[in-house]
Amino acid sequence: MDSRTRVLISSVRKLMRRGAFKNIEKIVCRAHTADVASLLESLDSEERQQTFKLVGPAERRSEVLSYLPEDLQEEVLRTLPKEEIQTLVAGMDTDDVADLIGSLPEELSQSILKSLVKEDQEEVADLLRYSQDSAGGIMNTEVLALRDDLSVSDAIQSIQNHESDSLVAHYIYLINKNSNLVGVLSLKELLLSRPNRKLTEVMSPDVIRVRVDTPAKEVAQIVEKYDFLSVPVIDENNELAGVITVDDVIDIIREEAQDDLRALGQVASIEDDFSFWGQLASRLPSQSLIFVGGMLSFLVAYWLLSLMDRPLWLASLGFLPALLGLAQLTASQSAAVALSMIREGELHRRVISEHLLTETGISSLNGLTLALLLGGASWLAFGDLQVSQILAGIAIVQTITIALIGNLLPILLATLKVNPRVGTISLLSVVSGVTSVTLFIGAIRLYYGVAFV
Incomplete structure (x- = not known):
C-alpha cells in the first residue's frame, strides 16, 4: 500500500470516529477512485456502506465499484435498491460488467443483465461465453x-x-x-x-x-x-x-505471481477454491506426505533400538523428524498466504483480523487431523494411551502456534518497513525448528522424567 492511500485511510478513520461525514465526503470526492476503493476495503461492512454513499455521482461510484474485489462488489450491491444498481452497472465498461455478473449469484446477476440496454446485454452475453482465463474473457x-x-x-x-x-x-x-x-x-x-x-x-x-x-x-x-x-x-x-x-495484462501478471507464491507454500491458488475448506483441503496432501515420511523415520528408529536392546521409549524420538517437517511446512504455508496478502496491499485492520481468524481455524483443523494420525501411530507402536495423548497434544499446539507465527512475522516485518520476503523464510526456519523441538523434548521429559543432558 502506498503512502497516499495510507494517509487517506488514516484521515477518514479519524473523521469517522468524530462522525464528521461532511468532511469525509469532501475527501473521498477529491480522491482518486482507486484510492477510494482501497479505503472501502479497509472498512467494516457498515462503514463501507456509509462511505460508498458519499463517493459522489453515479458515474464516479461505478468506477469505484469496478476497482473493488468481487466479494465486496456483491456486498455493496446487495444493500442498494434495484434502480440504483441499474444506474451503477450502466456506467461500467461491458468487460467489467461481464466480470461482475460472472461472479455474482444467479438471481442477482440475471437481474443486472436484464437491466442493461439491449446492445449492452448482447455484448455482455458474448463476453460471458468465454472463459475468464482466455483473451475473450x-x-x-x-x-x-x-x-x-x-x-x-x-x-x-x-x-x-x-x-x-x-x-x-x-x-x-x-x-x-x-x-x-x-x-x-x-x-x-x-x-x-x-x-x-x-x-x-x-x-x-x-x-x-x-x-x-x-x-x-x-x-x-x-x-x-x-x-x-x-x-x-x-x-x-x-x-x-x-x-x-496493458492494465488488464498487469492484473494477469499480478494474479500469476500470487499463484506462484501460493504454490511455493503449497496452498490454494486464486484460480482454485480459496474458501476456508478449499484452503484446508489444499494443505492436507503435502502435510500427509511429510507425515508418511516421518513414520518411515520412526519405524527405522524403532527397529534399530529393538536390535540394540535399548529402551523402546527412545523410539518416540523417531517422531521428531515428522514434527520438524510438519512445522517447516506449516510455517511456509502460513507465510505464503500472508506474503500474498501483503503483496496485494491488504494490510488493513479488518483484513488482518479476518485473515488471522481464518488461519487459526485452518491450523486448528489441520492440527486435529495430524494429532489423530500421530496419536494413532504412537498408540499402535507403544500401546500407551498417555504417550499418544502427549504426541497428539504436541501436534495441535505446534500447528496452531507455528501457523500464527508464520502469519504474524511477515505482517510485523512489513509494518516495520522491512522487506518481508527477505527475512521471513530464514527466521521462520529457526523459529519453527526451535518451537517444535522445545515442545517435543519438554513433553517427553515431563512424561518419562528423563534429562537429555
Whole structure:
C-alpha cells in the first residue's frame, strides 16, 4: 500500500470516529477512485456502506465499484435498491460488467443483465461465453476500429465524432468491409501523416493479434515481449472482437505471481477454491506426505533400538523428524498466504483480523487431523494411551502456534518497513525448528522424567 492511500485511510478513520461525514465526503470526492476503493476495503461492512454513499455521482461510484474485489462488489450491491444498481452497472465498461455478473449469484446477476440496454446485454452475453482465463474473457469490446479505405483526414474526423468515453485508443485498428482485421497504426502515426493519404498507405499490415480462446497468460507474455499498450483480439472468422489493454495484462501478471507464491507454500491458488475448506483441503496432501515420511523415520528408529536392546521409549524420538517437517511446512504455508496478502496491499485492520481468524481455524483443523494420525501411530507402536495423548497434544499446539507465527512475522516485518520476503523464510526456519523441538523434548521429559543432558 502506498503512502497516499495510507494517509487517506488514516484521515477518514479519524473523521469517522468524530462522525464528521461532511468532511469525509469532501475527501473521498477529491480522491482518486482507486484510492477510494482501497479505503472501502479497509472498512467494516457498515462503514463501507456509509462511505460508498458519499463517493459522489453515479458515474464516479461505478468506477469505484469496478476497482473493488468481487466479494465486496456483491456486498455493496446487495444493500442498494434495484434502480440504483441499474444506474451503477450502466456506467461500467461491458468487460467489467461481464466480470461482475460472472461472479455474482444467479438471481442477482440475471437481474443486472436484464437491466442493461439491449446492445449492452448482447455484448455482455458474448463476453460471458468465454472463459475468464482466455483473451475473450478479459477483452474490452470498446475498440477504436476504422475502415481501411478512409483517408487520414476522414479518420481523424471519425475519431473526433466518436461519443464513447470508454473508448480504448492506444492504437487504431483497421478493418475491411467484412470487419476483418487488416492493419494497425498508432495515433502518433495518424496525426503526423498527410491528410490526403489513405490509411492503407500508412498502416502496418503485420498485426500481432490473439484469438478469443488464447490463454490469458499467453496474452500477457505477448504484451510483455513487444511492449504493447494493447493487443487486438479476433474471433474464429478473423473479425475484430475486442482489445486487451496493458492494465488488464498487469492484473494477469499480478494474479500469476500470487499463484506462484501460493504454490511455493503449497496452498490454494486464486484460480482454485480459496474458501476456508478449499484452503484446508489444499494443505492436507503435502502435510500427509511429510507425515508418511516421518513414520518411515520412526519405524527405522524403532527397529534399530529393538536390535540394540535399548529402551523402546527412545523410539518416540523417531517422531521428531515428522514434527520438524510438519512445522517447516506449516510455517511456509502460513507465510505464503500472508506474503500474498501483503503483496496485494491488504494490510488493513479488518483484513488482518479476518485473515488471522481464518488461519487459526485452518491450523486448528489441520492440527486435529495430524494429532489423530500421530496419536494413532504412537498408540499402535507403544500401546500407551498417555504417550499418544502427549504426541497428539504436541501436534495441535505446534500447528496452531507455528501457523500464527508464520502469519504474524511477515505482517510485523512489513509494518516495520522491512522487506518481508527477505527475512521471513530464514527466521521462520529457526523459529519453527526451535518451537517444535522445545515442545517435543519438554513433553517427553515431563512424561518419562528423563534429562537429555
